[in-house]
Every structure is written in C-alpha cells, then in structure tokens.
Amino acid sequence: MKHIIKLSLFIVLSVFIGIPMNAQNKKNKDKKDGIVDKFTVQVDGLGCPFCAYGLEKKMQEMKGVKKFKIEMESGLTSFTYPAEKMLSLAEVKAQVDKAGYTPMDLKVERADGTLEHESLETPEIDYEANQSIDFAVNGNCNMCEGRIERAALALYGVSSAEWSKKKKRLKVKYLDTEVDEKAIHFAINQAGYDTEKAKATQEAYDKLPGCCQYERMKVDVQFKPINNNAKEEANTPE
C-alpha cells in the first residue's frame, strides 16, 4: 500500500513539475542569450559577396540579433532575437528591404512554440500562354534577375519570365486576354528597371541598392498608370 501511495505521489508530482518543465523546454532557451525567437528569411540573388555581406551587416545593425547565419548558395539566412522584444516579421522584412533584398519567405518560431510565416505571393497560374515576347531590360546581377522576373510574374496572365544577365534580355510568355505588352513593360519599370520601350522613374531607380544601379538606357518614354490594376495600367505613353 505504502508503495502504491509513494508511486501515486511520484506520478502526481512528476506531472505538476513536468508540465512547466516541458513548457520551458519547448521555449527557445539559449544559455547565453536567454529566451529567443528564431527567424529564418529566404532571399535570392546572393551571388555577390559584397551584397551578401552587406545584408548580414545591415541585419546585425538590429540590436539583439544573435547567431546570424547566411548560406551564400541558397540565400537562406537565420538569426535569433530576444523573445520579450516581440520582433515582427514586418520589421524584419523592412530591414531586409533596406539592405536591398526582397525577402521571398519569412518564418519565425516564437519562444512559446508558435510559428508565423509570410511568403511572397505570386498569382496562381491557371491559364496557358498564347504569346511570347523578348525585349531588352537593363540590370546588373542576380539580385536584378530576381527583381525583374518577379515583377513580370506578379502579373496575372504571365506564365513565365526569364531574364538573361549576359544578354540583358527578358523572355516573357503570357496570355493576351489577361495582360498586354505595355503592362509587362510597366511592371518592370515599377521595379526600377528600364526596358527598351519605357524608362523607370528616377524614384524607382534610386530605390535599387547601389550594386543594382545599372547604366540607364536611352529611352524617353515613361508609361503612366491609369489605376491600381496592373493589367490596365500601361496604356498611355507620355
């Protein structure tokens, strides 16, 4: 009987002590840095070490960032941040943007085990392209490549976009009932890049990080948006 009482007491105590211990174990506790949130950010275009190390430098300017890691090949970065400061994914995104990169995917594993996730969305491709165009777009590097292609792919109606760093040309396949050529040029301009038919605004160009600020093309035309719908925007050249 004594044994049964002892055993029951042990089980009860284990459960009461064990729950908070388990909860504590679940927390991202770092011996040195205390309780931390774990962030991972996927960026693309880390081909140039000067830019990649620059991203690292700018991210580390956020006081509290620890254990910063960057994988050059995959563009995957990770770091920890004190949990009590509740750093948001929006703040992380803003800092990555400031460094000149576009975060493709952001995740945080909070200290209490909850997960938050944000991904750069592109429209679902439920159509088949019936047109193909190939035109000159100026840019410099892998980061430019990512930005140019994403700008085109963000348009509903575009099924593929491939920019060649060497040839400085963009190949786009699209469905002409959903999107037209001008809208594609305009989207590229909005990302900061001149095309052979239209020039990006100075404001959009200036937003590009230094290493992406390519030599501008000699184009006089600048497309104007009509409304917020990208499909209908690029109708009136100046």
Add this chain to the structure above:
Amino acid sequence: MRKKRLIRQNSLSIYVLLFTLSICLVTCNTNTEWQLEETIPLGDITPIGIAYDGAHFWMSDGDHNQVVKVNKTGKVLETLNNFRRPMHIAFDQQKLYIPEYGKDSIAVIDGKKTGFLNVAFELDAPAGIALSETGDVAVADFYNHRLLLRREGTWKSVGKKGRNAAGEFHYPTDVHFTSNALYVADAYNNRIQVFDLEGTHQLTFGRPDKMNAATGIYVWNDQVFVTDFENDRVLIYDTEGTLLQTLTEGFSNPTDLIVVDNQLYVINYKGRNMVRFGM
C-alpha cells in the same frame, strides 16, 4: 664570279633578316599577350583578396571568415581564423593588413601578434587596403563611398558618393599604389580612377568597356589589371587608360589579382580557384 658572290652574300643577309624578323614577330606577340596557363583549385576557399609575402600567397576567404596562406599549387599552409568578412588584403614590411568588412576595422598581423590599424575616420565596411613604398596608406571605405588616405602620417578623406564626376565613388572596393599614383577600383561605377599621392584626381577610365562591378585592381609594369566580377573578365589597360587586352578564359566571378614572378594570378570567388597567366 665576284657578282655571284655578292648575290649569294646578299641573299644570305636577306634570309638572316627575314629569320630575325619572324623570331621578333613571335617574341613580340608572346611578350604583349597574356595566356591562360593553369587553373589551381583552392578547395572550399571562397577567395576575395590576394597578397604575396615574398614566398607564399595570402588569401582572404570571405565566406568562411578566415585568411589563409597558400602555396603556388593551392595547398593551404596556414589558416588565421575569426575575422569578420575579410576583404582585399595587403602585405607590407612583414605585416599582413586585413580589412574586416563586417567589423569596420583593419586587422594587422605582425608575426604572432594581432593589432588594429588606427584610422582617424569611422569606417563602414572597409573593402580594400594598399600601402605605398613610403608608408602611405589607402583604404577603400565601401559604404561611405570614399577613399581614406594616410599621407605622411595624416589621414584625410578623398571623394564622395556619386555616379559620374571625377572623385565621386559608388562602392569602391580596392586600391593600389604605384610610386607616383593611387589606383582605385570604383566598383559599381564600373571604372578606374587614378589619383596622385596627395589624393588629387588625375584620370578616369574603363567605363566604355562596360564592366559590371570592377572589384579588384593591380598595377604592374605599366599595366593596370582589373577584375570585371559579373562579366567573368579581366581587363588590362596601360597607365593612360588604353585597353590593351581582355582576358575571358578561366574566370568565375573574379575578385582580385596579383603579378608574381612575371605571372598573373587571378582568384575566382565562385570558381573557388586561382588561375595563372603567363606571357
């Protein structure tokens, strides 16, 4: 009889002359053109900068935060750790100078001792350093878009952020002294700028050649060597800025170069190797 001898002698002279000319032509060709001779693998090293200590190469390995001593076959002889993104390094008077891009300082390795270069200005991502024969120092201050110059013991800032004008920089990455000039790789302006030793602008060149990030520079024997990072090229100019040769073979994101024993060595960041050119 005499006439025949004269003709024979003349013919011989013509043959000798032609032979000498052809030899000269061949020699002249090989003397002015650099040719790829060897690719030397560097294992996992992602080289950014290269220097020579008189016997071996030193290379900064940016991705792995280390600086390595390497022989001419690519064998690693020594590894120095714990740098934060070491960039274009320099070796002078038995000291190794290592700009740390991620730490905003310049480490100085003197034998077993490590110190830091005292710079009178605040650095933001130092990307390259050079020392002159007379002890002057130049630093490419990347994010501040300027050059820091220590002339006869006094530091001064040279240039400002800009895209076109003389003395304007857009992310300078490397510097090189000659006896009377300072050459700067104005990386994202895709050009070379030349200054006198006081920091006064003298010459700009390279823009028409459409470089895409002029990351590394070295001057030897009146030839200016520049790595064209994104285009996988090395451009060779004379000191007046005339393009002499464009090397296209053997590169994969070249970052820096050096001439040792009449051989040009170029390091490839992405290729993780070093290529050797001879004349």
